[in-house]
Amino acid sequence: MRSLGVALLAMSLAAPAFAQKLSLAERVSRLEAADASQSSSAGQANVELLNRVTQMQSEVQALRNQVEQLQNENAQLKQQAKDQYIDLDSRLQRMEAGSAASGSTPPLPPPSAANPPPRTAPGTSSRPPSPNAVDLDARALNGQGAYDIALSALRQGDYVESARSFQTFLADYPNAPLAANAWYWLGESYYATQNYPIALRSFDTLLSSFPDSPKAPDAMLKKGYCQIEMGDAGAGRQTLNRVINEFPGSDAARLATSRLRVLSLDAR
Numbered sequence: 046m047r048s049l050g051v052a053l054l055a056m057s058l059a060a061p062a063f064a065q066k067l068s069l070a071e072r073v074s075r076l077e078a079a080d081a082s083q084s085s086s087a088g089q090a091n092v093e094l095l096n097r098v099t100q101m102q103s104e105v106q107a108l109r110n111q112v113e114q115l116q117n118e119n120a121q122l123k124q125q126a127k128d129q130y131i132d133l134d135s136r137l138q139r140m141e142a143g144s145a146a147s148g149s150t151p152p153l154p155p156p157s158a159a160n161p162p163p164r165t166a167p168g169t170s171s172r173p174p175s176p177n178a179v180d181l182d183a184r185a186l187n188g189q190g191a192y193d194i195a196l197s198a199l200r201q202g203d204y205v206e207s208a209r210s211f212q213t214f215l216a217d218y219p220n221a222p223l224a225a226n227a228w229y230w231l232g233e234s235y236y237a238t239q240n241y242p243i244a245l246r247s248f249d250t251l252l253s254s255f256p257d258s259p260k261a262p263d264a265m266l267k268k269g270y271c272q273i274e275m276g277d278a279g280a281g282r283q284t285l286n287r288v289i290n291e292f293p294g295s296d297a298a299r300l301a302t303s304r305l306r307v308l309s310l311d312a313r
Contacts, residue, residue, distance in 0.1 A: 112310050188218035192227060199230055208234035225251055225258035232267060245271040262288060262297035269301065278308065 195210030211231040215224060232247030248264040248271065255261065269284030285301040292298050 115307055115310060188214055188221045188223065191217065192221075192223050195227070196230060199234060204234045204237045207231075208238075225255035225260050228255070229258075229260040229264050229267075232264065236267060236271065239274070241271040241274045245275070262292040262295045265291070266297040266301055270304070273304075273308070282308065 191210065191214045195207050195214055198204075198210055199207035208231060211227045211234065214221075214227050215231070218224065221227075228247055228251040232244045232251070235241075235244035235247060245268060248268040251258065251264040252261060252268070258264075265284060265288050269281045269288065271281075272278075272284055273281035282305060285305050288295075288301040289298045
């Protein structure tokens with residue numbers, strides 16, 4: 046009887062320890078299950094993060110491609126505009142030369158009894174000078190020949206020679222009808238060789254001395270370009286906005302709008 050009591054007492058003492066052991070095992074199992082779940086969740090989150098990074102990299106590359114495309118288009122527009130300006134200037138100078146020649150030779154009054162034609166000595170001719178001779182005199186007075194030489198050097202890409210020739214033209218013919226054009230193309234010669242400060246002074250001279258010149262919109266546009274290339278993007282934007290506001294609908298305003306759009310993309 047006493048042995049049975051001892052056995053029952055031992056069983057009653059062992060039961061809580063066994064229960065405690067099972068409880069500890071369950072807790073370990075639960076912790077392991079929770080850790081496995083967290084690891085799985087973390088792995089899924091890492092995969093999602095990697096996918097997002099890959100997507101963002103693709104979007105950035107696409108934006109870079111768009112910027113490069115816009116920059117190439119802008120460079121093509123600048124070259125096309127330059128070619129158009131040179132062609133237009135060539136046409137204008139021919140028209141100006143023609144009008145200058147016609148304006149320098151007023152028509153002679155018809156002979157009358159009160160105003161008889163002068164007598165000529167034997168062996169001399171009373172014919173007026175030929176139109177070609179008059180054209181040559183007008184071209185010499187206006188410096189057309191010197192201007193043509195400078196413009197030809199610019200078209201051939203000899204910007205150093207064109208700058209020197211335009212400087213000579215402006216020194217010899219500061220008030221010629223083509224002086225405003227010469228200041229513009231002098232600035233273009235310096236701009237093409239990246240002498241932006243000197244080009245800026247040339248465009249400023251045109252704008253201050255010949256504000257009503259047909260070259261004024263283009264000069265203001267290139268002034269803005271020079272400011273941007275010199276690192277003063279704020280002043281360049283202001284100048285380009287002036288082109289748009291003061292010369293709406295012009296080719297210069299269209300190019301200014303395009304350049305401002307590129308600047309906005311570069312700032313992002």
